[in-house]
Amino acid sequence: MTDVKIDIQPDMTTEVTATERADVRSYLRQWAMPHVLCPGCAHGIVLRSFLEAVDQLQLDQDKIAMVAGIGCSSRLAGYVDFCTLHGTHGRAPAFATGLKLARPDLNVVVVTGDGDGLAIGGNHLIHAARRNIDMTVLLLNNSIYGMTGGQAAPTTPEGAIASTAPQGHIEPGFDACKLLMGAGASYVARVFAANPIEMTKVMMDGLSHPGFAFIELVSDCPEYFGRYNKIGGGPEMLNWIAVRDEGIAGPLSEKRFVEHIPVKPPAIGVKSGVLQREIRPVYAGVRAAEGQHT
């Protein structure tokens, strides 16, 4: 059984349609190209969707600070023409906390991955959520450690093959959104990389949310996860993600899909969309203007 809240739809004020997609090249450091991402990796789609959200919201390019950790997802920070901090493994929410408290006028965006944000950096992520620091966290979940060669992550589904789980992973995976809801994140959403329009919508929603906004972007890793688990390349993996999105064949939250591992009866499927939204006081630190925690 699950107690996950579902069907809380984003409060959309701005419609985005496929025909209106923006030219986002002005937000990219074109001198830094080519990027390091593999063919078929959906992280680029996530990045484009994010830059469209920035463009749609007309955010001041000088006032965006993107803070990243270590991993494929975190490399995105290098390619965007904002103030960007490529920190240490898992610690991006902690760097971002200091940055935001010192410069509240900045739009602080953390870009992290499932290993970065949920394994080595899990502690920092849940505490930033608990404090309700005003930042947007994009967690790109590709279910594996891509940059270092396909090792198992805390999101690798039970039974899935990874380089450190050659017989199939024996641990259950984290449900990132449930974790963050438990930690008190005031905004939690999950979107699938196969659905770029919805990604942009939810990112606009998250960027506009006053407080800690957590968005899990279910991405792919065709190079390792797809290859090891015989799913295929980029298109096949996106299709596989899309199928999960429909909640048809084994909900992603259950993290079980390989046949030789017994699959529990599916609970209510966790699908894309906004899973939690509440307005509560934003943490500003102990500072002069307020004199108190606010």
Added chain:
Amino acid sequence: MTRREIRIAGAGGQGVVTAGRILAEAAILSGKKATHSQLYGPQARGGSSRSDVIIAPDTVGFPLADNIDTLLALSQKAFDKYVPELAVGSLLIVDTQCKSDTPPEGALYFPIVDTARLATGGELATGLVALAVLQAHTGLIDADALRKAVSGRIPQQHLKSSLEALEAGMELAPQGALT
């Protein structure tokens, strides 16, 4: 004067740490240099309390006790622990409730705890009474400096009774009987 090393030792709740700070502050107000250190950690929570104050005319140098020359023993436990460590010829001021088979040579006994109780209704001012005795007996710090240091450190609601305890302590000293 030369370097003086004073140890105030007693039980938790006797105001030993506060007394140490006040002694150091009074020494500064008397135109001297001073340092204060205290016991931290589990020892400090076990019911024992200790303040060491070093006073010197120009510069303290080593800020901790190296050779204690003055001990204010305010509880039996403190008496038992620190009197044996004391060098011959040291000044030893003891609360009269501390018992021993053979009182240490040259020890000065005063009813410090009782005086504090009488003045304030509790034991919190015990350390202050001990400072008053030390002041009256040695003149190591100025009496007015001590009063001023107490006024600067003790919260307003306890100040009046604390100053009364201080005066009562200063009157004890001339009566201090050599044993």
Added chain:
Amino acid sequence: MTIQITMPGEKLIQGNEACVMGAIASGCNFYGGYPITPSSEIAEHMVRRMPKVGGVSIQMEDEISALASIIGASLAGSKAMTATSGPGFSLMQEHIGFAAMAEVPCVIVNVMRGGPSTGMPTSPSQGDVMQARWGTHGDHPAIVLAPASVGEVFDLTVKAFNLAERFRTPVILLYDEIIGHTRESVSLPESVTVIDRVTPDDALEEFWPKEADPDGVPAMSPFGDGRRFHVTGLAHDHRGFPTNDTAVAEALINRLHRKIDAHLDEVIEVEEYLLDDADVAIFAYGIVGRSAKLAVERARLNGIKAGLIRPLTLWPFPTAQVAEVARKVDTIVVAEMNLGQLVGEVERAAKGQAEVVSHLRTGGEPVTPTALEEVLAKIDGGNA
């Protein structure tokens, strides 16, 4: 820039409190920490003082994030500090390296307690001297200052901020539990000189974050002020962008060292006492430096020609100063509250010109003046 200090007369101040006062005098406006004995008073004072100076204080979830938070704040233009002790200092090593590599000014205070591991939380030690130099991985520069008194905690906290800003590097203030917890009479200076990081004056579009001036220190632009740039702990080029070009990486690492090594006169501070005619010198730092000074004075009264060399800067090591002492004296006694961490450096600097012996103490008891007086008497007796 000169900052006036309002501090009437002489006061009894605790070491950890003096550290906070020095930080505020230096313009510190961000504190991120995690409480740990015996440094917690710094956090407790900071949370009260920061709001009064328009600054921010936050208690983070651990020491890793504490240092990360101040690095983030420093990149946003703040003057930032954290404070910790033994186990927390171990956790901070990761980001000490990051701050050195990314050239982010910050001050890290380590109030040393007994180790290893959780060790002796309320007892003093000098066991982290080598960790402060080499604790984080890779070749990195290190500036480590060691005050010996409450007054010096104030002075060296100011110096730590100034060096951090001047050289865009993390600076470690290292003192032990005794200095941190002892209250001493202190007369603070009427004013302090404060150095701020150099900000770029070139046009926005021509700014590269890691283009160094001839001094080896790049100008620093705060996040959010119109210059958009990348900061990374990976080896990087002048654009701040990751590179695998070995020549570029080598030039970067060499510059990180050169920017400090070329300015040792600004960094290294040493107290020398009664060395002119000395036969024997004690080399000691922090609280042991004060035991040593008293021991030297007492030994002189007994006709022993003793002197003291006390480094206020532990790293970079004052090699030239120690070599000079080694030329003057027959014996150098290295006294430390550890099992011998700087004695090797003293030997290296002395190059055999003086005999180097150790007096070491561990387990939580300080090296006392009496103990060092006995050492000096024994050496004098042996030579007589």
